[in-house]
Amino acid sequence: MNLSSPFVKRPIATVLLTIGLALAGIGAFFVLPVAPLPQVDFPVISVSATLPGASPSTMATSVATPLERHLGVIAGVNEMTSQSSTSSANVTLQFDLNRNVDSVAREVQAAINASRVDLPATLRSNPTYRKANTSGAPIIILALTSPTKTPGQIFDAVSNIVLQRLSQVTGVGDVELGGSSLPAVRVELNPYALNRLGLSMEDARAAIQATNANRPRGALQGNGRRLQIYTESANAQGGRSAADYRNLIVGYRNGTPIRLQDVAEVVDGVEDQNNLGLFNGKPAIVVLLRPQAGANVIETVDSVRAQLPQLQAQLPPDVKIDVASDSTNSIRSSLHEIEVTLIISILLVVLVVSVFLRNVRATIVPTVATIVSLLGTFGVMYLLGFSLNNLSLMALTVATGFVVDDAIVVLENTTRHIEAGMDRFAAALLGAREVGFTVLSISLSLIAVFIPLLFMGGQFGALFKEFAVTLSAAVMISLVVSLTTTPMMCAWLLSPDAHHEQPQGRVARFFERGFELVLKAYEHALDWALHSVWLVMLSLIFVVGLNFYLFAAIPKGGFPQQDTGQISGGIRADQSISFQAMQGKLRQLVNIIKDDPDVATVVGFTGGRRAGGGFMFINLKPASQRTVAGQAVIARLRPKLARVTGVTLFLSPVQDLRAGGRSANANFQYTLKSDNQADLKKWATRLAEAMKGQKGLVDVDSDQADNGVETFVTIDKQSASRLGISTRDVDNALYNSFGQRQVATIYSELNQYHVIMEVPKWYAKSPEALNDVYVPAKGLPAPTAANPTGAPVAATVTSTAAGSTGSG
Numbered sequence: 001m002n003l004s005s006p007f008v009k010r011p012i013a014t015v016l017l018t019i020g021l022a023l024a025g026i027g028a029f030f031v032l033p034v035a036p037l038p039q040v041d042f043p044v045i046s047v048s049a050t051l052p053g054a055s056p057s058t059m060a061t062s063v064a065t066p067l068e069r070h071l072g073v074i075a076g077v078n079e080m081t082s083q084s085s086t087s088s089a090n091v092t093l094q095f096d097l098n099r100n101v102d103s104v105a106r107e108v109q110a111a112i113n114a115s116r117v118d119l120p121a122t123l124r125s126n127p128t129y130r131k132a133n134t135s136g137a138p139i140i141i142l143a144l145t146s147p148t149k150t151p152g153q154i155f156d157a158v159s160n161i162v163l164q165r166l167s168q169v170t171g172v173g174d175v176e177l178g179g180s181s182l183p184a185v186r187v188e189l190n191p192y193a194l195n196r197l198g199l200s201m202e203d204a205r206a207a208i209q210a211t212n213a214n215r216p217r218g219a220l221q222g223n224g225r226r227l228q229i230y231t232e233s234a235n236a237q238g239g240r241s242a243a244d245y246r247n248l249i250v251g252y253r254n255g256t257p258i259r260l261q262d263v264a265e266v267v268d269g270v271e272d273q274n275n276l277g278l279f280n281g282k283p284a285i286v287v288l289l290r291p292q293a294g295a296n297v298i299e300t301v302d303s304v305r306a307q308l309p310q311l312q313a314q315l316p317p318d319v320k321i322d323v324a325s326d327s328t329n330s331i332r333s334s335l336h337e338i339e340v341t342l343i344i345s346i347l348l349v350v351l352v353v354s355v356f357l358r359n360v361r362a363t364i365v366p367t368v369a370t371i372v373s374l375l376g377t378f379g380v381m382y383l384l385g386f387s388l389n390n391l392s393l394m395a396l397t398v399a400t401g402f403v404v405d406d407a408i409v410v411l412e413n414t415t416r417h418i419e420a421g422m423d424r425f426a427a428a429l430l431g432a433r434e435v436g437f438t439v440l441s442i443s444l445s446l447i448a449v450f451i452p453l454l455f456m457g458g459q460f461g462a463l464f465k466e467f468a469v470t471l472s473a474a475v476m477i478s479l480v481v482s483l484t485t486t487p488m489m490c491a492w493l494l495s496p497d498a499h500h501e502q503p504q505g506r507v508a509r510f511f512e513r514g515f516e517l518v519l520k521a522y523e524h525a526l527d528w529a530l531h532s533v534w535l536v537m538l539s540l541i542f543v544v545g546l547n548f549y550l551f552a553a554i555p556k557g558g559f560p561q562q563d564t565g566q567i568s569g570g571i572r573a574d575q576s577i578s579f580q581a582m583q584g585k586l587r588q589l590v591n592i593i594k595d596d597p598d599v600a601t602v603v604g605f606t607g608g609r610r611a612g613g614g615f616m617f618i619n620l621k622p623a624s625q626r627t628v629a630g631q632a633v634i635a636r637l638r639p640k641l642a643r644v645t646g647v648t649l650f651l652s653p654v655q656d657l658r659a660g661g662r663s664a665n666a667n668f669q670y671t672l673k674s675d676n677q678a679d680l681k682k683w684a685t686r687l688a689e690a691m692k693g694q695k696g697l698v699d700v701d702s703d704q705a706d707n708g709v710e711t712f713v714t715i716d717k718q719s720a721s722r723l724g725i726s727t728r729d730v731d732n733a734l735y736n737s738f739g740q741r742q743v744a745t746i747y748s749e750l751n752q753y754h755v756i757m758e759v760p761k762w763y764a765k766s767p768e769a770l771n772d773v774y775v776p777a778k779g780l781p782a783p784t785a786a787n788p789t790g791a792p793v794a795a796t797v798t799s800t801a802a803g804s805t806g807s808g
């Protein structure tokens with residue numbers, strides 16, 4: 001039985017099937033998703049919680065630990081890390097590759113709900129989760145600037161309009177805002193005025209909360225009508241500004257009302273004043289967008305860009321949206337280069353075949369087989385859910401040299417029979433039958449080489465699976481085409497007179513002479529090798545041994561470092577630095593970077609959940625406009641940035657492939673685990689110092705941040721008990737004074753805002769301010785103007801190093 005016989009005898013049907021295969025591949029090419037690498041991202045869920053004013057240790061013990069205990073029982077979690085900083089905690093969960101991010105999100109939400117009973121009552125809102133790796137690089141960064149509006153006003157517009165619209169875009173997993181916070185009414189209490197009038201901060205807090213009560217009020221019904229009962233809006237005087245709160249009565253003394261403006265400065269501001277965002281050195285609100293696991297990056301970015309004109313139209317006219325960074329620019333350029341390489345490789349294959357065959361009709365046969373095989377592979381990629389990426393296109397480039405072999409074998413065998421005088425139809429059938437098993441064995445041998453890649457585990461196994469399957473699919477399609485379409489084309493295209501001597505052109509004669517010279521050189525080399533057997537064998541042994549040596553000596557790594565044209569940076573400041581000093585450092589760093597000739601844009605912000613540090617993202621100019629690569633830009637900037645004292649900026653080029661959900665300021669990280677904090681601190685410090693001594697390592701850093709200066713308050717528990725004061729009362733007094741406490745919520749049509757209470761910044765500059773924090777005693781007369789002492793049971797002596805204590 002001859003498999004090729006039905007296709008040779010039915011050329012029209014064979015041509016239609018071949019065209020159908022090619023059209024299916026062309027159609028699949030235009031709908032295949034585009035990505036830098038195969039979609040092998042681990043499903044990652046980030047859970048975050050915010051408690052304004054809480055210390056890192058409080059966030060770790062009272063928020064992060066309960067969340068970890070409930071989240072850790074979810075099936076498929078292979079890595080769970082947490083980071084606790086001032087006012088915020090973040091728990092990152094990384095799941096196995098076989099888990100779906102949407103299904104695990106439901107389990108994460110259930111675990112968050114179950115942990116609510118273990119979380120502190122002062123946590124006003126439930127922890128939230130995001131289906132994105134917050135430690136990964138953003139796919140697109142937006143910067144919003146305005147010459148007239150304050151950062152708080154821009155932030156409000158972004159939160160109400162931009163944030164929700166961008167979060168709804170398919171593929172977007174996380175939208176992070178930086179540079180400011182929501183508008184708020186700030187009540188800056190004067191402790192001296194409170195003490196003089198015999199009022200406590202709890203009195204002011206209770207008055208503000210009572211005024212902002214937003215509860216059901218009922219309705220009146222009668223005489224055929226129903227009247228809903230309304231009062232003033234759920235804030236002070238029916239408004240939302242500071243002016244509505246200034247006349248709020250917080251108490252009475254001698255029949256005279258004490259208003260809030262008598263004991264505090266009430267101003268319009270923002271929830272968190274310790275925020276700063278910069279875009280090329282100008283104040284801006286920064287929007288970072290990160291993708292979901294498995295999202296089509298280019299399609300997601302295109303969808304985001306399509307939303308920008310509508311968002312710009314809805315924003316105030318003097319607010320401008322700029323795309324500060326777009327990660328798809330490097331992806332598109334790299335894919336374009338490899339697509340051009342694929343086309344060039346096809347042309348070279350066709351050119352080489354035509355040079356040796358020196359016959360137009362004969363050249364058409366392997367050309368069609370090569371193109372149809374590659375186009376058909378696109379259809380297989382679509383059915384398997386693959387994408388157009390660097391590895392899959394590289395597989396097609398490599399396969400170009402493989403798929404042409406089968407067609408050439410069939411073509412040469414058929415041509416041999418025709419030159420012997422056989423009819424071209426009979427020659428095609430006989431030639432295909434004779435080499436059919438050979439072609440099959442060649443194809444299966446090539447596929448067998450890539451079978452081990454299919455059994456690799458982990459992230460790299462999933463990464464190279466697409467490469468192996470794509471190349472194997474191209475070889476199998478080539479096998480089918482070589483046994484069907486190629487014999488048919490040989491039977492109908494090859495001329496029976498092609499073997500007769502015909503006058504050759506100048507180009508053909510040139511290649512003919514070159515071919516003869518190559519044959520003569522090979523003949524002489526073969527004769528020498530046959531007469532020098534021992535020397536050839538020794539050379540073989542030497543080459544084999546050299547391969548073993550080179551394999552051991554060559555540098556090794558998981559994935560080559562890329563130059564994507566983007567650089568991310570983490571800012572590590574002195575652990576006791578104030579925000580006022582930190583914003584000056586950030587401006588210095590941004591100015592140094594933006595003056596570099598190869599830098600296009602630079603974005604940086606500090607504050608919020610990045611208190612004590614910051615984030616930097618640098619977008620380089622296109623490779624054609626740059627003088628050096630990204631790593632060289634980092635090396636050039638490093639000594640300039642080192643001149644900024646009190647802060648360190650760790651720069652690293654952004655990579656398409658990332659493993660792990662823990663954020664770091666470098667490309668590689670080691671994570672230490674211990675049963676107690678003392679051992680962890682000891683060995684983490686030793687490991688960091690040892691790594692700094694290695695010549696090949698730079699920017700060695702540790703995320704252990706417990707060496708800052710602290711103020712420790714010791715409570716006289718006997719005196720507190722005698723005066724009827726609990727530890728909670730002391731904590732509330734401190735929180736009211738220094739924690740930017742959210743004491744009330746202002747409800748509006750688009751968003752919810754807060755009333756923030758604390759003491760003025762000028763008052764909270766040194767630990768001596770604690771001497772004037774008074775806690776009202778229970779069961780004793782409240783502090784009055786005649787007796788303003790109250791119950792001073794908590795104070796401090798000085799600011800001491802971490803771990804030291806003061807008594808008061």
